[in-house]
Amino acid sequence: MVGMKKKSVGLGRxxxxxxxxxVLGAVGGGGxxxxxxxxxxxxxxxxxxxxxxGNNNHLPGKDVPRANKPYYGIxxxxxxxxxxxxNGFNAADYVAKNLGFDKSPPAYLVLKARNYLVPAxxxxxxxxxxxxxxxxxxxxxGRSIPLSKQVVYLNSTRAEMVAKAGSGAxxxxxxxxxxxxxxxxxDMFAFAAAQQKLNRSATPSEVEAFYTxxxxxYSAAITxxxxxxxxxxxxxxxxxxxxxxxxxxxxxxGGCNDGMNQLAAGFDAALRGHMSGxxxxxxxxxxxxxxxxxxxxxxxxxxxxxxxxxxxxxCCGGGRLGAEGPCQRGAALCGDRxxxxxxxxxxxxxxxxxxxxxxxxxxxxxxxxxxxFNQLANYNS
Numbered sequence: 001m002v003g004m005k006k007k008s009v010g011l012g013r014x015x016x017x018x019x020x021x022x023v024l025g026a027v028g029g030g031g032x033x034x035x036x037x038x039x040x041x042x043x044x045x046x047x048x049x050x051x052x053x054g055n056n057n058h059l060p061g062k063d064v065p066r067a068n069k070p071y072y073g074i075x076x077x078x079x080x081x082x083x084x085x086x087n088g089f090n091a092a093d094y095v096a097k098n099l100g101f102d103k104s105p106p107a108y109l110v111l112k113a114r115n116y117l118v119p120a121x122x123x124x125x126x127x128x129x130x131x132x133x134x135x136x137x138x139x140x141x142g143r144s145i146p147l148s149k150q151v152v153y154l155n156s157t158r159a160e161m162v163a164k165a166g167s168g169a170x171x172x173x174x175x176x177x178x179x180x181x182x183x184x185x186x187d188m189f190a191f192a193a194a195q196q197k198l199n200r201s202a203t204p205s206e207v208e209a210f211y212t213x214x215x216x217x218y219s220a221a222i223t224x225x226x227x228x229x230x231x232x233x234x235x236x237x238x239x240x241x242x243x244x245x246x247x248x249x250x251x252x253x254g255g256c257n258d259g260m261n262q263l264a265a266g267f268d269a270a271l272r273g274h275m276s277g278x279x280x281x282x283x284x285x286x287x288x289x290x291x292x293x294x295x296x297x298x299x300x301x302x303x304x305x306x307x308x309x310x311x312x313x314x315c316c317g318g319g320r321l322g323a324e325g326p327c328q329r330g331a332a333l334c335g336d337r338x339x340x341x342x343x344x345x346x347x348x349x350x351x352x353x354x355x356x357x358x359x360x361x362x363x364x365x366x367x368x369x370x371x372x373f374n375q376l377a378n379y380n381s
Contacts, residue, residue, distance in 0.1 A: 038101065056131045063142075092129065129150070135187050151221050182236040215270055234360070291368065
């Protein structure tokens with residue numbers, strides 16, 4: 001991953017798809033203005049609720065986590081809930097904005113239902129992320145789209161793209177596009193909950209086996225996408241999950257759960273090492289790991305420096321730390337939402353998403369490695 005070459009701008013036959021731009025506006029797609037300068041031709045998103053823009057709204061089942069009700073989306077254009085677990089835009093939106101799009105590409109299941117999948121996939125990308133999703137298929141089974149299935153959906157999308165635009169054009173598109181990953185927190189929550197149910201702590205060998213399973217599945221996803229033609233992977237690691245309000249509220253002092261944080265930090269270290277190894281083995285693979293863990297810990301250490309007044313409570317919720325009641329119409333709602341790190345009992349606020357994406361895109365170096373998202377977008381092997 002050395003050397004940066006000037007980007008080419010031609011997409012051959014794909015330029016013909018720009019005539020679909022106005023049609024795509026009907027589904028609220030991000031990046032529907034072809035005149036806007038983009039660093040990449042498309043963005044493909046895989047992950048969990050931190051990146052979901054509406055896929056879970058279209059999943060059946062009463063236990064599926066959804067953000068399709070007020071006060072979710074209160075600061076989104078039109079003040080409407082869209083399926084984002086945020087008061088406004090989420091991390092996928094802000095990464096896409098930094099790449100030159102209006103917001104995240106639309107949700108896969110929305111595009112599929114409206115027969116706009118191929119046009120969107122060719123001119124802006126697709127968001128496959130699903131709230132509750134894990135790296136492991138066993139995480140929240142039946143209540144989300146796990147990472148492995150998101151990859152299957154992307155592969156199916158690619159086949160439809162090839163049928164429309166040809167394999168050469170699609171290969172060129174995918175090689176230049178940005179693949180955003182953000183998944184793993186739900187696996188940490190599930191593992192911790194299982195140990196709590198057993199009323200004991202996990203043994204070192206159990207933790208090691210857990211990491212091995214996670215890395216194996218993560219590696220399989222990256223490798224499969226690489227085989228489809230993907231080359232640029234922007235990865236948001238797992239943050240300090242032991243510090244979200246829903247976990248803090250279980251502590252009499254409101255403090256973080258250090259054990260859960262250590263679990264997340266251990267996985268992040270394993271992922272960092274594994275991605276370095278993958279890049280060495282897969283020619284042309286480029287990646288950037290955004291260190292959500294480090295950035296969030298720095299924010300907790302001095303919230304005021306980032307403009308926050310509250311770093312431990314939910315803006316929308318009920319009870320202690322805003323974490324004892326759901327975020328819904330009638331819930332307690334903070335006055336200045338940009339001053340809260342957390343929107344609900346688990347998810348960051350729009351402002352936290354905005355500042356996080358800015359850090360990942362531009363650096364500083366301690367929050368991205370081995371390069372930042374901007375360098376990744378401009379990278380050519």
